[in-house]
Amino acid sequence: MTISHISLTNVNLHYSSVAYKERSIKSLIGNLLKPKVKREALTDIHALKNISLTIKRGERVGLLGHNGAGKSTFLKTIAELYPISSGKLKVEGEVRSLFDLSMGFEPDATGRENILYRGLLLGLTPAFMRKKEEEIIDFAGLGKFIEYPIKTYSAGMQVRLAFAISTAVGGNILLLDEVIGAGDANFMAKAKQRISHLIEQSEILVLASHDFGSLTALCERGLVFHHGDLIFDGGINEAVQHYKKANGLAI
Amino acid sequence: MNKYIQGVWSARYFWTHLALADLRSRWRRSFFGILWTIIQPLGMTLLLSFVFSRLFKADITEYAPYILSGLIVWEFSIASVTGGALSFVQADAYIKQYKHPLVIYTLRTVLSAIVVLILASIPLFAWAMVVLPQNFGWSWLDGLTIFPVLFLITWPLATILAYLGARFRDIPHVLGLAMQAVYFISPVYFEVKMFRAGGLDVLIDYNPIYHVLQLIRAPLLSGEWPTAHNYLFSITTAVVLVFLAWLVGRKAESKVIFFL
Numbered sequence: 445m446t447i448s449h450i451s452l453t454n455v456n457l458h459y460s461s462v463a464y465k466e467r468s469i470k471s472l473i474g475n476l477l478k479p480k481v482k483r484e485a486l487t488d489i490h491a492l493k494n495i496s497l498t499i500k501r502g503e504r505v506g507l508l509g510h511n512g513a514g515k516s517t518f519l520k521t522i523a524e525l526y527p528i529s530s531g532k533l534k535v536e537g538e539v540r541s542l543f544d545l546s547m548g549f550e551p552d553a554t555g556r557e558n559i560l561y562r563g564l565l566l567g568l569t570p571a572f573m574r575k576k577e578e579e580i581i582d583f584a585g586l587g588k589f590i591e592y593p594i595k596t597y598s599a600g601m602q603v604r605l606a607f608a609i610s611t612a613v614g615g616n617i618l619l620l621d622e623v624i625g626a627g628d629a630n631f632m633a634k635a636k637q638r639i640s641h642l643i644e645q646s647e648i649l650v651l652a653s654h655d656f657g658s659l660t661a662l663c664e665r666g667l668v669f670h671h672g673d674l675i676f677d678g679g680i681n682e683a684v685q686h687y688k689k690a691n692g693l694a695i
Numbered sequence: 696m697n698k699y700i701q702g703v704w705s706a707r708y709f710w711t712h713l714a715l716a717d718l719r720s721r722w723r724r725s726f727f728g729i730l731w732t733i734i735q736p737l738g739m740t741l742l743l744s745f746v747f748s749r750l751f752k753a754d755i756t757e758y759a760p761y762i763l764s765g766l767i768v769w770e771f772s773i774a775s776v777t778g779g780a781l782s783f784v785q786a787d788a789y790i791k792q793y794k795h796p797l798v799i800y801t802l803r804t805v806l807s808a809i810v811v812l813i814l815a816s817i818p819l820f821a822w823a824m825v826v827l828p829q830n831f832g833w834s835w836l837d838g839l840t841i842f843p844v845l846f847l848i849t850w851p852l853a854t855i856l857a858y859l860g861a862r863f864r865d866i867p868h869v870l871g872l873a874m875q876a877v878y879f880i881s882p883v884y885f886e887v888k889m890f891r892a893g894g895l896d897v898l899i900d901y902n903p904i905y906h907v908l909q910l911i912r913a914p915l916l917s918g919e920w921p922t923a924h925n926y927l928f929s930i931t932t933a934v935v936l937v938f939l940a941w942l943v944g945r946k947a948e949s950k951v952i953f954f955l
Contacts, residue, residue: 459953460953472863490900524794525952525954543792544788548789550716552723553716560884564791565792567706567793568707568708569708
């Protein structure tokens with residue numbers, strides 16, 4: 445059993461600009477032939493700038509920052525979905541992330557089938573998913589709809605099912621990106637309870653949110669991002685103050 | 696490298712599920728269901744062999760299995776090549792959520808295509824058994840090696856194309872055209888001797904499609920063993936493609952997420 449640990453040393457991350465510049469062979473060849481026209485060039489987006497920090501076992505970290513500051517990028521970097529362009533990243537422990545909950549359902553398959561499929565996506569075994577199935581169905585509370593294809597579900601129902609599946613298994617490192625806020629009031633109460641249970645189980649929590657209430661309630665340490673820079677790393681309450689100051693909000 | 700292969704292995708439940716789901720959705724809500732995989736190439740073969748045997752004055756009983764073998768392997772190639780080019784694009788919801796080795800998404804495409812191919816080859820064996828019983832023998836077992844050999848060629852090929860397809864969205868269109876061109880210069884329906892008679896030996900001797908097709912055609916259609924040369928050519932193609940896929944993947948694998 446390894447001890448959960450995250451460390452970043454001088455990590456930079458660029459979104460490569462080719463991804464949105466030349467999408468076709470035509471434009472690639474066209475650009476080679478054409479004389480250069482002066483237009484505002486699209487450059488690589490420097491999304492994380494020289495970030496160095498460590499997160500040790502037992503820490504509960506909140507991420508603050510304006511839209512596009514780098515919170516989600518930071519989470520996805522830790523989840524090792526995004527490639528860093530320089531620096532060193534070390535993540536030890538099993539990562540469980542809740543990002544885009546309703547992605548990856550198969551619309552023609554029933555809710556029950558999708559429970560299995562999504563579990564497999566998360567790297568779990570069919571035997572394990574069969575054990576968890578009833579509990580997930582129970583938690584999602586969809587009644588007889590669980591036997592219907594996903595395409596008959598309302599958006600809210602999809603989120604409920606996705607949430608129930610994704611939170612059925614915890615990990616040592618839990619990454620949350622604004623997931624709290626799904627479903628009706630009744631479900632919300634259940635969801636909050638479940639999240640806090642997951643958080644208790646996890647060894648490291650990293651939560652990105654705009655809700656100061658849940659941030660201060662759940663986290664002790666706060667990281668403030670501003671245009672890709674890490675401008676503050678310290679106690680969560682000071683972090684909230686810092687965030688407000690940096691973004692010109694009344695304190 | 697080992698870690699990568701381990702990743703593919705530990706995701707095995709996921710990619711087998713994806714491949715099976717593709718097959719299920721293919722046959723969902725159709726009356727003949729799985730039988731379509733067999734009926735469709737058979738019907739096409741009957742039609743083609745009727746016309747071609749008149750045109751080329753060939754014996755229909757022997758020409759028909761030739762066409763059928765070409766047809767099913769060709770359909771498999773199209774499915775894995777054009778499907779392969781879209782593998783990453785289609786799996787974007789998965790790729791953005793969980794870090795699996797990307798090759799599992801092309802594996803899914805190739806696997807479901809190969810299951811279809813295996814089913815479609817049943818009538819080929821049956822046909823050869825009925826009209827060419829004199830060819831039956833141990834060499835037919837050797838004919839079965841076409842499946843793993845095709846798999847070893849198309850998996851890396853689909854992977855290379857999937858990288859290109861994620862980068863350039865024109866690739867599937869280009870491939871549609873390219874495959875049509877390849878089809879005309881390969882002994883898929885047209886007999887090998889027609890190429891040779893036209894002095895186009897190059898299109899046979901240096902064409903991996905010919906050598907792979909020989910693996911099943913030699914035993915079933917002429918009762919011979921495929922030559923070592925056929926195997927050597929096919930395996931070399933596979934090795935080259937694996938190397939290329941590794942080369943492309945090493946550079947591009949981590950960046951694919953930006954292009955989806």
